[in-house]
Amino acid sequence: MTSQELRVSKIERGTVIDHIPGGQALNVLAILGIDGREGDVVSIGMNVPSDRLGRKDVVKVEDRELSQSEVDVLSLIAPEASINIIKNFDVVEKHRVERPERVSGVLQCSNHNCITTEGEPVDSEFEVLDDGIRCVYCDTIIRDDITAHILA
Numbered sequence: 562m563t564s565q566e567l568r569v570s571k572i573e574r575g576t577v578i579d580h581i582p583g584g585q586a587l588n589v590l591a592i593l594g595i596d597g598r599e600g601d602v603v604s605i606g607m608n609v610p611s612d613r614l615g616r617k618d619v620v621k622v623e624d625r626e627l628s629q630s631e632v633d634v635l636s637l638i639a640p641e642a643s644i645n646i647i648k649n650f651d652v653v654e655k656h657r658v659e660r661p662e663r664v665s666g667v668l669q670c671s672n673h674n675c676i677t678t679e680g681e682p683v684d685s686e687f688e689v690l691d692d693g694i695r696c697v698y699c700d701t702i703i704r705d706d707i708t709a710h711i712l713a
């Protein structure tokens with residue numbers, strides 16, 4: 562088996578997230594809530610040579626599809642990413658992520674007085690700006706290090 566085959570070793574069922582900017586794979590895992598403690602079977606390729614991106618990361622998660630809110634947040638850190646749904650070792654669905662107008666859930670507002678962070682049963686919701694995201698409840702803007710705001 563060549564190293565190329567190793568990199569693209571197939572999974573029977575699940576999701577392959579391709580064209581992640583090099584170095585962002587661990588943040589993608591954080592978005593998916595994968596911390597290694599539970600049973601998710603995950604393969605990661607880091608800094609794989611890529612024609613389009615120079616170098617890219619690839620994440621494969623077995624027996625799992627992504628929710629729309631996970632894909633929405635993913636698009637913020639990996640705008641070029643493609644999502645491949647795998648069944649029976651075949652790609653049955655493939656699409657690029659799209660930058661959404663809003664993202665809900667998954668991310669936490671950085672304002673500790675925000676209604677979404679005070680233990681109220683209110684899901685966070687952010688408007689997506691060109692250079693960040695804005696909480697629709699308290700107008701707090703998060704520009705840097707969006708992945709630091711992923712809900713645990």
Ligand SMILES: [Zn+2]
Binds near residue numbers: 676677698699700
């Ligand atoms: Zn807020």
